[in-house]
Amino acid sequence: MHHQNVTCTVCGCLCDDLKIQTANNQIVELENSCSLAEKWFDEQLQADPKPVEIEGKPAEYHEAISRAAELLTSSKAPLIYGLSRSSTPGQRAAIELADRLGAYVDTTASLCHAPSIMAIQQVGEQTCSLGEVKNRSDLVIFWGVDPLVTHPRHGERYSIDPIGEFLPNGRTDRTIIVIDEQPGETAAIADQFLQVNAEDNFRLIWALRQLVRNQPLDWNDEEAAPLKQLTNLAERMKSCQSGIIFFGLGVSQAKLGHLAVEALLDLVTDLNEFTRFYARRMRLPGDVTGADSVLCWQTGFPFAVDLTRGYPRYEPQEYSAQSLLENKEVDVCLLVGSESVARMSKKAQDYLIQIPTVVLDYPGQITQFVPSVRFTTGIYGVHYRGTAYRMDEIPLPLGCFLNTKDPADHDVLNDLLKALK
């Protein structure tokens, strides 16, 4: 069977032009993918089957649902966490379950672009689609991100190489600038690389704001070289036809990341006095943007939401999964995807393995601890239809091209909801 226009959900690019050939319920050929996608498909689809487990031992599905429902019902402060590798149906079901339980609910955004989200809530953002970038942006700046490594086809599809409506010569019509602590793969093919210390991001962005507004800077003589570079950059930004800054965790997760992102968004506002300019986040997990969107439309807030009082409250410092676990404020945790647990602090991980856990993981995900109950779920976009949101908040439909006996996230979560009743 040939499958065209398959959407890859491995990173936030959500490339929707994959061509896949299948035979005997297996992928035999994969076209238009990248090394990240190939590795992921291999890991997921070659994994040993272990559908349902209780305390690490194989179990029947209905027994696991009863046990998980028992744990969640007896909990005084449950936490539902993850959601970024799921899809709209799974995310909706998880939030409905959180609402019914009166739980805390958080997504992996709290470990990645949370400071950016808080900055956007403070000062707003100028948004554009990746299609607009492809067709218009003659100045592309990557700040604190190395997309050739983290989002391998971003450049080919949207930002570096493609021929756009107003960029008929593709790469030669664009100026690519990379700003980061160390030169990476993208810096090697860029027109310019500016080496900066991430801790200086806020100061540099503020200096750029002043240069864009023609305000004097009182930098000392030793800083003449970086000042010259920044002055040239400010001029280039003002004189482009359409510019974009793609920023990554190198900005948002650095010291004072939320202030640096706020300054970056203000800089873009200033630049729009002169030309068309945008700043967009480079989102990592495939559907973290969908998790934000679904949580927002259900509760009004994008992550770190407390539903324990029967209505939503939002406090990133207090209700993020990592803070709740570090402060021992939850007594059961349901994880829809455990892949980001390794990025939590040791204190949070140490507490997580002490409390009962219910984990929904894809077949190839190795759960790093023995959960109380583990369900292996089928993959959205491979085994189940769904919707995922690209990093520019464009929702894309996910088709399916393989069969599985594993249930989908939303099947397990809806069965849990029924078992509570």
Ligand code: SF4
């Ligand atoms: S760039 Fe990302 S979405 Fe595109 S094929 Fe590679 S891993 Fe998949």
